[in-house]
Amino acid sequence: MMNPQASLDSNQRLFDRSTVSFLAVLGIVMAVVIGANALFPQGSALHVSTYTVTLMGKYLTYALLAVAVDLVWGYLGILSLGHGAFFALGGYAMGMYLMRQIGDRGVYGDPILPDFMVFLNWQELPWFWYGFDNFWFAALMIMLVPGLLAFVFGWLAFRSRVTGVYLSIITQALTYALMLAFFRNEMGFGGNNGLTDFKDILGFDLQSDATRLTLFFCSGLALALGYLACRYIVTSRLGRVALAIRDAEARTRFTGYKVENFKLWIFCFSAVLAGIAGALYVPQVGIINPSEFAPLISIELVVWVALGGRATLYGAVIGALAVNYAKTYLTAALPEVWLFSLGALFVLVTLFLPNGLVGLFKKLTGFSKPKEVNA
């Protein structure tokens, strides 16, 4: 059993050593990557290709998603197996904006209807597509839709005190149901193929190097801000209550705290962060389709956090980057091995690295006493 007071003390300052070094490392890496891409000509040994920039941008959105998961899992003890759904919803909202931006440059040249609607012989735009030609409306929806879903779901679940594995299982059912729904053509989100063929964002060509660099920069910025926001939450009084809920929910409730409200707000905030990550992800990979809702993706991102180390935030980032780099490398070089390694990762991390890589590092260096985390 851990000593709550000790853990609270180390978590009190917003800009502690770990946060400062995290932000510094992130800033340096971004500056180097952007500089290397923009300043050095192609063919130079120091040049970073735009492909790599976009790939790293994608990793950064994953890292933001992992931070969102760590906030609810590491600090609140809610193992959500449905965060991929919030990510995908944010992505779809962005995808809808990008679809409307195509205008009459689509294959069928319809000025209003996206290609897939013309293909399905639809006559007019469904009501839920209205407004998505406006970026700011889309930006609002990117946060509102995942937040609202999380609010309704959390309001129902936390009030009826669905906890632990039950909650995990129904979050998984939630994302599974959404996946089935988005696969349907009748839903009006492009069915199986999803949304793709994007041309530009805010008038800037998506294929151009400058846009890609900007998107990479935005992803990094979003990660930094999201990280700080989460850090702010966990160092505030709210964060202390969250830890108390994680470690002894019933006791916290008996002390007089409205446990369900605390859970609900943190859960919603985390969902909004996931939505923003999804929205930044879509223009960089150029497609969003229902497979983003697959339960496998949601559960995979939990293992990023587990590998990095729960309840540290920066551990989640490390885990996300490490696993995704390995995934990119292995699925290309040794596709057969990837699932074996991912599976083994799940098993080994839970068995031997309860505090992830961060915990291992601390243990090896004696940097500080490893925190014990009970889910």
Add this chain to the structure above:
Amino acid sequence: MVNAITRLTRHTHRKFAAIWHLLLVAMLLAPLSANSTEQTAFKSGLDQLLSSDFNDISQGIRLISQSGDERAFDVLTMLLEGQLYVYRSENQLVTIVGENGSKPIIRPLFTDANAETETVSKRRVKRVGINNQLRGQLKTELALLNLSSPLAANRAAAVKQTLGDIDEALFSRLSEQLATEQDRTVRELIDVALAIYRLQAPGSAIDQQLAALSTLGASYQPAARIAVTQFLATEPEAALARSAESALTKLDGRVKVAELAETLFFGLSLGSVLVLAAIGLAITFGVMGVINMAHGELMMLGAYTTYVIQTLMPDHLAASIFISIPAAFVVSGLVGIGIERGVIRFLYGRPLETLLATFGISLILQQAVRSVFSPLNRSVATPEFMTGVVELNPLLSFTLNRLYIIVFCLIVFALLFFILRYTRLGIEVRAVSQNRAMARAMGVRSEWVDAMTFGLGSGIAGMAGVALSQLTNVGPNLGQAYIIDSFMVVVFGGVGNLWGTLVAGMSLGIANKLMEPWAGAVLAKILVLVFIILFIQKKPRGLFPQKGRSAEG
């Protein structure tokens, strides 16, 4: 006499084939002179088939069927199945008996296996073409020929074929048949057929039509309903219309009952699959509190076990299924015990970690199967005794494989219930799940019980896999498709309650199938999922919660 023998050879046994050939050869060598008109009609009918004009072919079909020649049935069947070809240069009807490279080997029609064959170029033979109209005509003619079959089933099929579509000639032929017909089903069918004719014939008297309507009102034939509806559309006089309407109400009621019964049956069979998939989970999750995300993959292993055993003994399909059931139990059970000993036992009391670790195991098992058996789906054959349907009446029939799944599910459930209730292992399992420390104090080896319980749950997953292999293709993703459903069933029913799992599985299956007609399969599934998600909010411990006094939950 000859006619009877040809029918017998077709429907009974191969050893008659020899007699058939002898007779055929005899007939061909010495053309029967006795009935020359019959011969000429048949011959000229065959000649008509050489034409490429559909009108000629139609006439040819009529001539052949009316010729009374005993080969008529064969010729028409071959024509219907597209096995009849014209050899262009000889202007001769032939059949294709084999292939030499890409060139067909042809043999003139009505020669036996020893007759001379010829290999010709593809372009020199042409199939005798038929269109839809001819196909309909052929079916009617074949049905008429079939009416004289000695087998009641053939005669019934023949009458059914003509239902609602009879002319005067057929009417009198059916009336004759009715006088001598012994079989009850055929008699009923003929009654309906005659009633439809009487109802629609312009010269029928009103009391005849009334009688016909009451016959039709009592029938289960879909054709009866069509006939009455059509009759109503002709705006008959009041008395008839009333009678027709009451007949229609009766018929509609029967259709509705049949549809409902069918939906319930589909629901029960889907429910059985869900129960089979979930019941192993009900043990590992409910009794032990272990979240086993690899449960679906244990089912997949069971399905692959079936596939392997079937590949090993391809000639004994039925036996292979019965061997597969215990084999799958053992394979999946052993893998399950391995998982428990290797991973899960270090994670007791940490359910979320167990969830992640077993999910990792599921990925490893999937990829292992993909590497060993290829990522493609394998299809497992269904043994003969499981194919076919049980027809209760013309409106309602149950497919046998679904029926077997329901029975299998109930047997597995009963077995499991018995084990947990009455065996030493079952008592120990329940003791450990209720109070581990106390059970240990009483001398129960709790570690051994854990392993056995997990093995039992996993083994049952393997048996569920055998059942699944009969319903869908066997592939590496087989388990994933069921894991969420299985968890839903267990949670919905109430964790740790076998009855709850049974009730939940069956009711979810039926709910799914009840919604499918108006919502579609995918939407129905989504609605069921949303319903369960909402239900869990209302009753977090399921339909049949375990009673307890814990502050949590």
